[in-house]
Amino acid sequence: MFTYLDTTGSPKTLHHLLEVAQAQPGVKGLLVLTADANDFVPERLNPLLQTVQLPMFGGIFPAILYQGHHYTRGSVVVGLPVEPRLVTIHELSHATPSTLETAVAVLEDAADTHGTAFCWADGFSQQMTTLLQAFHNQVGLKYNVIGGGAGSLDLIQKPCIITNEGLFVDAAVLAVVDLPSGVAARH
Numbered sequence: 001m002f003t004y005l006d007t008t009g010s011p012k013t014l015h016h017l018l019e020v021a022q023a024q025p026g027v028k029g030l031l032v033l034t035a036d037a038n039d040f041v042p043e044r045l046n047p048l049l050q051t052v053q054l055p056m057f058g059g060i061f062p063a064i065l066y067q068g069h070h071y072t073r074g075s076v077v078v079g080l081p082v083e084p085r086l087v088t089i090h091e092l093s094h095a096t097p098s099t100l101e102t103a104v105a106v107l108e109d110a111a112d113t114h115g116t117a118f119c120w121a122d123g124f125s126q127q128m129t130t131l132l133q134a135f136h137n138q139v140g141l142k143y144n145v146i147g148g149g150a151g152s153l154d155l156i157q158k159p160c161i162i163t164n165e166g167l168f169v170d171a172a173v174l175a176v177v178d179l180p181s182g183v184a185a186r187h
Contacts (some may be wrong), residue, residue, distance in 0.1 A: 002027060002079035003065045009038035009073040015048040017077045022054045029077035029177065031118070032058030032162050034075040036152040042159050046166035055084050057173045058121040059150030060160040084118075084175040088163050092170050093126035100127070100134035107176045108138060116144050116181040121172035123149025124157035131172055144181045 002024050006013045016036065021030055030052065034040060040060060049056070063072045087106045089095060093105075107117070117139045121131060128149070139145065150160040161171040 001081060003066075004077045004079075005071075005074065007071060007074040009035060009046050009075070011038075011040065011048055014038075014045075014075045014077070015051075017075065018048070018052050018056075021077045021079040022052060024079050026081050028054060028083040028155055029080040030054050030056040030058075031054060031078040031080060031175075032075065033064050033078075034058070034060050034162070035064050035071055035073050036060055036062050036160075037073040038075065040167060041161075042167045049162065049164060049166050052164055055086055056164050057084060057086055057118065057120065057175045058162040059173070060146075060152070060162070060167075062153045068135070078178055080179070082178045084177045086163070087174045088161070088165065088168070089172045089174070090168060090170070092122060092128075092131065092172050095127050097130050097134065100131055101137065104134045104138040104174060107150075107174060114143075114180060115176055115178045116146060118175040118177075119145065119147030119172065120150050120161060120174075121147070122157065122160055122170050123151040123166075124167065125170050125172070135174060139176070142171070143176060146181065168176075
């Protein structure tokens, strides 16, 4: 995997990192994590995101961590050596349980039971519990799961989910990659 850090928080630098990452041999997908202080808006970011040729997923968070350091401005781009299976759910607050079950079912691959699943959702969306239930019902204990609520600490809902289509509000992006992972916690 290739990992790139930008501490400027500029759309231009993020675009450059995306271009560098997708040009690396063996990179088949991109994970993008950015900080809220970048003040990214769809009008400026979408034209850049839509030029990315590889499958991409991620979000905007109050802060990002990189090599043990905490950043409130900037972005991390991870070049994945496998292609992620992705699903984006728009208008999450209006999704029905059956709609979410159907959307999450796209992630299933009977041959893969040891990968990593990601779930990034707009933290201010409604239906989070229903989304997590559908996600758990589909991926269950087959995968290590990483995820959380994207957005800002200022309690204002704004676009925070990143995909190849652009930057979205009231959305979730789910991904499964055929890569092992470990999740640990310490005090």
